[in-house]
Amino acid sequence: MIGDDWTDPKDELARDRRPSPDSPRRVAVVTGTRAEFGLLKPVMEAVRDRPELGLLVIAAGSHLIQPAETFREVKKHFEVADSVPMQTVGRTGRWADVEALGKGVARFGRSFERLAPEWVVVLGDRIEAFAAASAASVGGIAVCHIHGGDRAEGVADEAMRHAITKLSHLHLAASEQSADRIRRLGERPEHVRIIGSPAIDGLDRVEAMGDDAFAELGSPEIVFLKHPIGRPDEAEEHAASQALEALGSLRTLALHPNHDPGREGILRALLGAGSNVKVVKHLERSQFLALLRRLGTSGGAIVGNSSCGLIEAAALGLPALNIGARQRGREHGSNVVHCASDADAIREGLDAARSLTPPFGHPFGDGVAGVRAAAALSEIDPRDTALLRKHCAY
Numbered sequence: 001m002i003g004d005d006w007t008d009p010k011d012e013l014a015r016d017r018r019p020s021p022d023s024p025r026r027v028a029v030v031t032g033t034r035a036e037f038g039l040l041k042p043v044m045e046a047v048r049d050r051p052e053l054g055l056l057v058i059a060a061g062s063h064l065i066q067p068a069e070t071f072r073e074v075k076k077h078f079e080v081a082d083s084v085p086m087q088t089v090g091r092t093g094r095w096a097d098v099e100a101l102g103k104g105v106a107r108f109g110r111s112f113e114r115l116a117p118e119w120v121v122v123l124g125d126r127i128e129a130f131a132a133a134s135a136a137s138v139g140g141i142a143v144c145h146i147h148g149g150d151r152a153e154g155v156a157d158e159a160m161r162h163a164i165t166k167l168s169h170l171h172l173a174a175s176e177q178s179a180d181r182i183r184r185l186g187e188r189p190e191h192v193r194i195i196g197s198p199a200i201d202g203l204d205r206v207e208a209m210g211d212d213a214f215a216e217l218g219s220p221e222i223v224f225l226k227h228p229i230g231r232p233d234e235a236e237e238h239a240a241s242q243a244l245e246a247l248g249s250l251r252t253l254a255l256h257p258n259h260d261p262g263r264e265g266i267l268r269a270l271l272g273a274g275s276n277v278k279v280v281k282h283l284e285r286s287q288f289l290a291l292l293r294r295l296g297t298s299g300g301a302i303v304g305n306s307s308c309g310l311i312e313a314a315a316l317g318l319p320a321l322n323i324g325a326r327q328r329g330r331e332h333g334s335n336v337v338h339c340a341s342d343a344d345a346i347r348e349g350l351d352a353a354r355s356l357t358p359p360f361g362h363p364f365g366d367g368v369a370g371v372r373a374a375a376a377l378s379e380i381d382p383r384d385t386a387l388l389r390k391h392c393a394y
Ligand code: UDP
Pocket: 034, 035, 036, 038, 039, 199, 225, 227, 255, 258, 281, 282, 283, 284, 285, 286, 288, 289, 305, 306, 307, 308, 312
């Protein structure tokens, strides 16, 4: 039987890797998609600002799918220590995601072996975060998970998010409810901290988009951002077309969906939309947030199923219409109206959403999550065996 004095060889390995006791603690922050880069940015900045921490940014997965626009955004703000390609261009669908996940685990393993981080930081529920957390956990490196414990169905997000919790050693939750769920999954209370959502960091300083930039985007009344939920392309195309039709003649800015299975169908619906719909691939987060702020002051709304309708939009004073099941169960502010996917429900929901008036409340903290995350990474010793040797708390 293994006694209390037993030391996992992996713990030893983690200890051996530390370059020297007084060199900065190496913190690898993994970003895999635009969906979490904006949230991780304040965390990365706060890590960079602390002399006792050394930031290693790893860009992976969806960022690297050509034309790799969001990878350029990462490189604009940070030096990238390594990149971990996962997806293959042109191969989409659930089985392609499985392959990408496997490739990611192997490649993250090599990257961590080479970079020797002491902390690996992941956020959310995507395959990139799951691959990185798996590799770090098996490799004996402490994993810090931000935004764990949330609920939101996504494609396979709910399962991956809670699996990442079980692979992680430090949990930085966005809300009281999420922290509670993490503890109920058997994680030790002393390793669970509530930091708020880093999605809220800096939003109080976001100014409404100026007239010229707004006009260039077609002076929209609606931002449409709808991701697939894993159905075949035809079903996704049909659902997205119905939603766009329900928006009638409202001036709409539609953004490309993420790379989940069903994306091609949504892209087809965007191509076939009326002349009131302007399609843009992606806006840099600063521009995107400025646009949401502007819409909030001019009676607009965000429509679709993006997490930012439920998380950021409340703090930016913007009503959100959340369509269908993708975000089912997610906490949100008082700016959100939920509706089913048919055109009538969307029309009705949109009227209800646009009649909501700010200020809106939300459960995601006070906008200093990044600084709190960096403080936790500095205060908690990633080589502590009590942290690395996981036990269920009950
Ligand atoms: N976002 C962005 N530019 C865009 C669209 C979204 O920067 O053109 C950011 C947005 O601020 C939010 C995140 O992407 O932080 C939301 O991600 P997305 O809707 O892609 O995915 P989800 O979180 O719903 O999976």
